[in-house]
Amino acid sequence: MKPVYGIGIESSCDETGVALVKDGIEIISNPLFSQINLHTGYGGVIPELASRSHLEKIPFLVGQALSDLHQAPDYIAVTVKPGLAGSLLVGYNTALALSDFYQVPLIPVHHLEAHFHAVSLDTGQMLNYPFLGLLVSGGNSALYRVDGPGQISVLGDTRDDAAGEALDKAASLLSLPYPGGPHIEKAAAEAGIENMKNPLPVVLRDQPADRYEFSFSGLKTALLYLLQKEPDQYSTAQIAAFFQERLFEIFFRNTRRVLKNTDLKTMIAAGGVTANRYLRAGLEKITVEAGVEFHVPPLNLCTDNGAMIAAAGYASYRQGNIPRQYHVSSDNRFSFTALRER
Ligand code: KG4
Numbered sequence: 001m002k003p004v005y006g007i008g009i010e011s012s013c014d015e016t017g018v019a020l021v022k023d024g025i026e027i028i029s030n031p032l033f034s035q036i037n038l039h040t041g042y043g044g045v046i047p048e049l050a051s052r053s054h055l056e057k058i059p060f061l062v063g064q065a066l067s068d069l070h071q072a073p074d075y076i077a078v079t080v081k082p083g084l085a086g087s088l089l090v091g092y093n094t095a096l097a098l099s100d101f102y103q104v105p106l107i108p109v110h111h112l113e114a115h116f117h118a119v120s121l122d123t124g125q126m127l128n129y130p131f132l133g134l135l136v137s138g139g140n141s142a143l144y145r146v147d148g149p150g151q152i153s154v155l156g157d158t159r160d161d162a163a164g165e166a167l168d169k170a171a172s173l174l175s176l177p178y179p180g181g182p183h184i185e186k187a188a189a190e191a192g193i194e195n196m197k198n199p200l201p202v203v204l205r206d207q208p209a210d211r212y213e214f215s216f217s218g219l220k221t222a223l224l225y226l227l228q229k230e231p232d233q234y235s236t237a238q239i240a241a242f243f244q245e246r247l248f249e250i251f252f253r254n255t256r257r258v259l260k261n262t263d264l265k266t267m268i269a270a271g272g273v274t275a276n277r278y279l280r281a282g283l284e285k286i287t288v289e290a291g292v293e294f295h296v297p298p299l300n301l302c303t304d305n306g307a308m309i310a311a312a313g314y315a316s317y318r319q320g321n322i323p324r325q326y327h328v329s330s331d332n333r334f335s336f337t338a339l340r341e342r
Contacts (some may be wrong), residue, residue, distance in 0.1 A: 008310025011091030012083025018061035019306030024314025035169030053088035076264020114312035115270035118297035138164035156212025166216035191241035
């Protein structure tokens with residue numbers, strides 16, 4: 001079969017990525033520019049700086065990705081949501097120009113869905129639908145049922161914070177550096193709390209067995225009170241381990257419940273927090289026990305990149321299922337609404 005070459009463009013937040021991917025599974029090039037140094041001094045992403053930087057870098061990245069292609073691409077895929085509006089518009093307008101120039105389809109991609117497609121670039125196989133998708137990142141903590149490209153239903157979302165956000169906040173309370181997740185993991189690994197009673201509360205203890213929500217604000221507050229009331233009772237490592245245990249417990253409980261209550265036989269976990277070995281090991285154990293296939297993208301494809309956008313776009317391209325109705329927006333819903341007709 002004739003190979004299909006796709007360009008994937010990512011500019012939703014603080015990474016500019018343009019990739020060339022063959023058949024949705026093979027990365028030919030995946031140049032990326034991270035703006036981390038631009039925003040570090042502000043303690044968060046500054047939207048105006050982000051969009052200006054995308055604008056400055058994207059032409060070079062497009063040039064790099066296209067230099068490995070000796071024909072017209074077959075499609076252009078681009079993140080259209082969720083993200084910073086100004087940043088998304090830079091990627092979108094670049095994609096629009098390329099799709100008009102080459103006269104090939106422009107495929108709108110939902111950024112969160114694309115994170116799952118990073119697995120295809122590792123296994124060399126397209127995703128098997130349906131699957132259970134778990135997203136654990138700085139901005140999201142949610143379980144999804146994914147039946148096909150764009151066919152996603154939310155099984156359980158967070159009521160307040162995302163797990164990564166809570167880990168970063170806990171690390172700051174413990175005077176550990178930002179981003180806190182890896183530092184909490186490292187400290188916790190040396191704590192040895194196995195025979196100790198965890199003083200922190202169980203998250204959503206009374207949640208009914210058919211609900212799969214998350215919540216971390218109460219856990220954060222409990223940590224603050226513990227540190228205020230009993231500052232010397234536990235070491236930093238022990239507190240990090242108690243916090244990590246409680247935070248991931250709800251992921252393990254919800255995953256077990258979904259797998260018990262549904263017929264899903266594949267699970268994909270994605271997002272920056274899946275770098276955590278304690279979380280990975282727990283999910284691996286649960287999926288093995290449930291007889292479910294489990295995948296996590298490799299660490300280098302866990303962060304935002306253009307290749308996962310091209311891979312997600314390929315799934316729509318293959319099915320001929322290219323949404324004609326969409327708009328660029330920061331909303332999180334897995335549907336494309338307003339109209340762009342070619
Ligand atoms: O997906 P991601 O790169 O970006 C955003 O959603 O913005 O996730 C970033 C989050 C941060 O909160 C960071 O603390 C967390 O991932 N993280 C970790 C680990 N590595 C990164 N959390 C726990 N353990 C880790 N090893």
